[in-house]
Amino acid sequence: MLPRIENYEDLYCEFRWRIPQRFNIGVAVSDAWAARDPGRVCLEHFSPDGAHLSLTYAEFAARSSAFAAGLAARGIRPGDRVAILLPQGFEAAIAHTAIYKLGAIALPLALLFGVEALAYRLRDAEAAAIVTNRFGYERVAAIRDDLSDLRLVVLAEAEELPGTVRFDRLISGEERFTAADTTPDDPALMIYTSGTTGPPKGALHGHRVLPGHLPGFQFHHHFLPQPGDRMWTPADWAWAGGLLNALLPSLFFGVPVVSSPAQKFDPHMAFRIMQDMDVRNAFIPPTALRLLRSVERPRERYRLNLRTIGSAGEALGRETYEWAKAALGIEVSEFYGQTECNIVMDDEGYFTFFGRDDDVITSSGYRIGPGEIEDCLVGHPDVQMAAAVGRPDPIRTEIVKAYVVLRPGVAAGEGTAADIREWVKNRLSMHEYPREIEFVDSLPLTTSGKVIRQLLRERTVAEGMASVAMGS
Numbered sequence: 001m002l003p004r005i006e007n008y009e010d011l012y013c014e015f016r017w018r019i020p021q022r023f024n025i026g027v028a029v030s031d032a033w034a035a036r037d038p039g040r041v042c043l044e045h046f047s048p049d050g051a052h053l054s055l056t057y058a059e060f061a062a063r064s065s066a067f068a069a070g071l072a073a074r075g076i077r078p079g080d081r082v083a084i085l086l087p088q089g090f091e092a093a094i095a096h097t098a099i100y101k102l103g104a105i106a107l108p109l110a111l112l113f114g115v116e117a118l119a120y121r122l123r124d125a126e127a128a129a130i131v132t133n134r135f136g137y138e139r140v141a142a143i144r145d146d147l148s149d150l151r152l153v154v155l156a157e158a159e160e161l162p163g164t165v166r167f168d169r170l171i172s173g174e175e176r177f178t179a180a181d182t183t184p185d186d187p188a189l190m191i192y193t194s195g196t197t198g199p200p201k202g203a204l205h206g207h208r209v210l211p212g213h214l215p216g217f218q219f220h221h222h223f224l225p226q227p228g229d230r231m232w233t234p235a236d237w238a239w240a241g242g243l244l245n246a247l248l249p250s251l252f253f254g255v256p257v258v259s260s261p262a263q264k265f266d267p268h269m270a271f272r273i274m275q276d277m278d279v280r281n282a283f284i285p286p287t288a289l290r291l292l293r294s295v296e297r298p299r300e301r302y303r304l305n306l307r308t309i310g311s312a313g314e315a316l317g318r319e320t321y322e323w324a325k326a327a328l329g330i331e332v333s334e335f336y337g338q339t340e341c342n343i344v345m346d347d348e349g350y351f352t353f354f355g356r357d358d359d360v361i362t363s364s365g366y367r368i369g370p371g372e373i374e375d376c377l378v379g380h381p382d383v384q385m386a387a388a389v390g391r392p393d394p395i396r397t398e399i400v401k402a403y404v405v406l407r408p409g410v411a412a413g414e415g416t417a418a419d420i421r422e423w424v425k426n427r428l429s430m431h432e433y434p435r436e437i438e439f440v441d442s443l444p445l446t447t448s449g450k451v452i453r454q455l456l457r458e459r460t461v462a463e464g465m466a467s468v469a470m471g472s
């Protein structure tokens with residue numbers, strides 16, 4: 001925990017890492033609070049019809065222990081990878097916590113992923129189990145024959161589907177479970193990279209990944225926990241941002257987390273969630289803040305009680321920062337990860353984060369490796385060659401732009417482009433599809449036949465600047 005020192009220099013000098021010798025994320029975010037304050041609310045689910053639900057730490061601890069016992073009874077062992085393909089909600093939080101208590105490894109997967117992205121990650125991680133809903137079940141059913149390690153599919157639905165165990169059945173048994181006595185270095189969480197250099201890799205984190213995030217989290221949320229604090233993020237908890245900058249640290253500090261149904265981001269709905277659920281702290285990526293700007297005079301339209309906003313994933317920019325200060329009365333705390341290395345420090349020691357300077361595309365706060373998109377594009381029957389780059393965009397920082405060489409005889413046109421976009425959305429991911437496609441006769445190649453993305457990036461940046469200059 002951060003010492004409460006308001007002066008940065010003193011705080012910096014006083015700070016020491018204090019990581020306990022034994023630490024289990026699941027115990028820290030549930031059982032520890034259930035013992036101290038069982039009736040305290042830890043999760044609240046927003047429902048558009050006003051029928052919100054809440055869960056206490058005592059219920060959370062009991063259900064996650066029962067889930068851990070249920071997984072163990074079905075042969076899931078410490079060290080096994082257990083995928084979670086669920087929207088924000090009680091089930092996702094319970095599944096995470098149970099997996100940590102069991103000493104297994106949580107593998108969060110985004111709902112936006114298409115079948116190829118899911119198949120790749122599930123196979124590569126040799127996942128033994130997956131916890132999902134009907135939407136995810138259908139995607140997994142299409143690839144299940146190729147997943148020889150997958151022994152268990154847990155379904156968070158009221159219905160029975162073939163080859164699955166219902167979530168509520170799994171937790172209906174034994175509620176006592178002795179959590180694994182883990183060290184901070186025992187594996188807990190596997191998050192896939194975005195594939196900067198080649199295919200995405202499963203980055204394995206020990207239980208210390210949570211304590212490692214706490215000081216930065218507290219710092220950006222002005223010494224959270226404060227009375228009345230309540231956290232919400234529109235980001236899927238499957239991303240490192242949603243999980244490690246919102247869900248888990250808040251639960252650790254006894255701050256209730258608001259969950260909301262997965263849907264395309266709607267600025268008015270976002271304000272309503274923050275109003276109705278009395279959200280005090282939010283993790284809102286820059287793109288979502290820019291989308292919120294479309295709502296005029298938000299504080300006159302919505303009763304907002306925000307105290308802090310953290311933002312990450314892409315550069316926030318001065319305009320959005322100033323807008324949030326004026327329109328929401330909040331100075332957004334921007335933070336960056338260490339791979340986002342295009343950062344400049346001025347004479348006074350202030351850092352300016354300019355975004356990335358490599359092939360990775362930064363769109364809507366997602367880091368997108370071009371390789372996977374290109375692989376997916378060339379799998380399309382009409383595509384001979386393809387290259388993906390980021391095109392600057394005022395709302396989403398960048399959008400994915402694909403340069404595509406079609407096979408001989410295929411007509412270039414909006415119909416073909418729409419078909420290619422759908423192909424990538426369904427196979428790879430809904431957030432990685434090329435919003436813009438340009439058909440070209442050839443691509444610039446090195447002598448060894450690799451696409452020179454740098455040239456295409458420069459071209460697309462120049463086009464972007466020209467269109468801004470022309471006012472389009």
Ligand SMILES: CC(=O)SCCNC(=O)CCNC(=O)[C@H](O)C(C)(C)COP(=O)(O)OP(=O)(O)OC[C@H]1O[C@@H](n2cnc3c(N)ncnc32)[C@H](O)[C@@H]1OP(=O)(O)O
Pocket residue numbers: 112234235236239240241242245262263264265285287288312313314337364365366430431
């Ligand atoms: C340490 C760190 O990692 S820090 C930051 C990490 N990054 C993040 O957490 C990602 C942050 N970004 C986001 O959460 C989102 O992009 C937002 C909130 C900014 C914007 O959300 P959206 O506008 O809905 O777009 P998003 O990029 O998520 O979705 C891509 C597509 O999937 C579709 N989609 C999204 N959710 C759904 C859904 N539930 N059902 C159907 N379609 C959906 C969208 O329609 C969109 O396509 P479109 O723009 O052509 O309509």
